[in-house]
Amino acid sequence: MKKAFSNELYVELQSKHIQERIEQFDNKLYLEFGGKLFDDTHASRVLPGFEPDSKLKMLLTLKDKVEVIIAVCAKDLERHKMRRDLGISYDDEVIRLINEYEHVGLYVGSVTITQYQHQNSADTFKTKLEKRGIKVFMQYPIENYPHNVDHIISPEGFGKNDYIITTKPLVVVTAPGPGSGKMATCLSQLYHEHLHGIRAGYAKFETFPIWNLPLKHPVNLAYEAATIDLNDVNMIDPFHLEKYGETTVNYNRDIEIFPVLNTMFKKIFGESPYASPTDMGVNMAGYSIIDNEAAKDASCREIVRRYYHAQVDYLMGKINDQSLEKMQMLLSQAGVDAKNRKCAIVAREVAQTRQGPVCAIELNDGHLISGKTSSLLRASSAAMLNALKYLAGIEQDIELISPTMLHSILSLKNDYLNMKTPLLDIDEVLLTLTIASAQDQNAKKCLEALPLLKDCEIHSTVILSNKDTETLRKLNMNLTCDPKHATA
Structure with missing residues (x-):
């Protein structure tokens, strides 16, 4: 930008x-x-x-x-x-x-x-x-x-x-x-x-x-x-x-x-x-302000993001009909269409062919990467790993974290901590990646690529957990979600 x-x-x-x-x-x-x-x-x-x-x-x-x-x-x-x-x-x-x-x-x-x-x-x-x-x-x-x-x-x-x-x-x-x-x-x-x-x-x-x-x-x-x-x-x-x-x-x-x-x-x-x-x-x-057109473009992007936030807040009962209508009016005044958010388009297109939630990330070079829910990972965690592989120049089919390690973490959460969370969040995956990086150069390269996620756009077809939302905030990524609750 x-x-x-x-x-x-x-x-x-x-x-x-x-x-x-x-x-x-x-x-x-x-x-x-x-x-x-x-x-x-x-x-x-x-x-x-x-x-x-x-x-x-x-x-x-x-x-x-x-x-x-x-x-x-x-x-x-x-x-x-x-x-x-x-x-x-x-x-x-x-x-x-x-x-x-x-x-x-x-x-x-x-x-x-x-x-x-x-x-x-x-x-x-x-x-x-x-x-x-x-x-x-x-x-x-x-x-x-x-x-x-x-x-x-x-x-x-x-x-x-x-x-x-x-x-x-x-x-x-x-x-x-x-x-x-x-x-x-x-x-x-x-x-x-x-x-x-x-x-x-x-x-x-x-x-x-x-x-x-x-x-x-x-x-x-x-x-x-x-x-x-x-x-x-x-x-x-x-x-x-x-x-x-x-x-x-x-x-x-x-x-x-x-x-x-x-x-x-x-x-x-x-x-x-x-x-x-x-x-x-x-x-x-x-x-x-040294570039007015750049400021306009960035602000229009923010208005679109705020529109998605407003839809989620409305679903959660945090804002009323009047606030949502005002948000739609501001979109019109800015002359932007929320449907044109690239990562949202990709996430929804992938979701149409897959079962379960999907996350898509628009990287700073314009490349778009998605991740879907699996038996171990949330869609947000999968998208994060896929994006880090791309940024680190690692083939997508290369395994960074062994399934055995991921199963062990799930077992700890479910069997011993009684958390009853069937999938791994982003911070848990990053922590596991950190442990793997001590012996795996590919995992180390992925961790070193984390700063490249700053200012990237990410969209989820379901509302993410507070944990994932906070992790993405700390990474300075711009998150939006569809107004739909996750079922798991």
């Missing part, structure tokens, strides 16, 4: 722009950080060349000035909300984020628990964090938030919240997922900083939608496709258009909330530093 994005230019422009925004205020900026900080694989798919940790690299250029606050909603802790892509709860995700930030040298100053009403899970989590030496602050529900501005900007509103003591000029407010209270945390801090005589600022950093691309650009449509469950809608920013006569793109929630935010800024500062939602942003991604 052609490179569409200059990561180096992006890091340079973004760092410079944030530094300018810090200096706009009293050397204190609260930056609401949307999206994923160090594993933004969506951005890397729609903007080839964008590295998943680009935003992290940008922050590391400002490391000495950065402090991180992680916001997590007490209601999400109480209901054990999960981060779907990683399969872990929000409290575990907060711990993971703290470890990841500290590992790269970013200072995590504190965690704030929002919407706190003395929930048991929140109290337990607070104790757990404090035992690790993490400072924890509380924010409380505010009646009629965000509309009753006079009440919000008062001792009974933001004044009830803990004042989070920070020491760095740039305070990055992030969270384990949407709806965690990042914006409310920033605004509460502006209120408290003002009481302490500090004119702190607020800005928002979200990569998508990209404000200086057209409204219906595939990159922006792909963002809508990725957030159909949130019902986000890209819109022309009417405030920016009225003030500057310039057409820019934002999304409905920011546009709807801006009049309230503007009033809050005026109540706190006496005047608002911003004339539009676009003004609040610090996103330089649009200026770093």
Whole structure:
């Protein structure tokens, strides 16, 4: 796939722009950080060349000035909300984020628990964090938030919240997922900083939608496709258009909330530093696109993938009719046909002549390879072995793993661990291949070919297991499935 994005230019422009925004205020900026900080694989798919940790690299250029606050909603802790892509709860995700930030040298100053009403899970989590030496602050529900501005900007509103003591000029407010209270945390801090005589600022950093691309650009449509469950809608920013006569793109929630935010800024500062939602942003991604056609092509591919994901989510009851209809509309707006996904076409064609599920992989050289379910392997595992043989230059009929070894693993799973899984998953096959590679050069060559699967497309005629899905994610392969449950 052609490179569409200059990561180096992006890091340079973004760092410079944030530094300018810090200096706009009293050397204190609260930056609401949307999206994923160090594993933004969506951005890397729609903007080839964008590295998943680009935003992290940008922050590391400002490391000495950065402090991180992680916001997590007490209601999400109480209901054990999960981060779907990683399969872990929000409290575990907060711990993971703290470890990841500290590992790269970013200072995590504190965690704030929002919407706190003395929930048991929140109290337990607070104790757990404090035992690790993490400072924890509380924010409380505010009646009629965000509309009753006079009440919000008062001792009974933001004044009830803990004042989070920070020491760095740039305070990055992030969270384990949407709806965690990042914006409310920033605004509460502006209120408290003002009481302490500090004119702190607020800005928002979200990569998508990209404000200086057209409204219906595939990159922006792909963002809508990725957030159909949130019902986000890209819109022309009417405030920016009225003030500057310039057409820019934002999304409905920011546009709807801006009049309230503007009033809050005026109540706190006496005047608002911003004339539009676009003004609040610090996103330089649009200026770093170096091949617009490549970005369009990559984004159209992503919209197709999101369409398949939506069909599966609908079958699983994770999205409703309205979300599925919106996904179909986005396909139409992008001018793409989901039926043209090559690996899906091959998988279905092979499935018509074989009994059972089939997986097909489109490699980066355009070659298409399939695998079918056997008495030992899932279709996904068979396709993986076939693809690795091709990439390693090994004939398909050469045996890499002895059936005796595979039967032994199945026996362990079924007879001793009571797992009752009749077929081997991808990770089990790769582990077995690793053992075989100690004595078999062909197996070793196949393992060495694993990095070549990065960015390859794979389609299954049935919904894959969570284990296989996670393994493919770790290999950076782009999976889609037909909305059909496997029978075994």
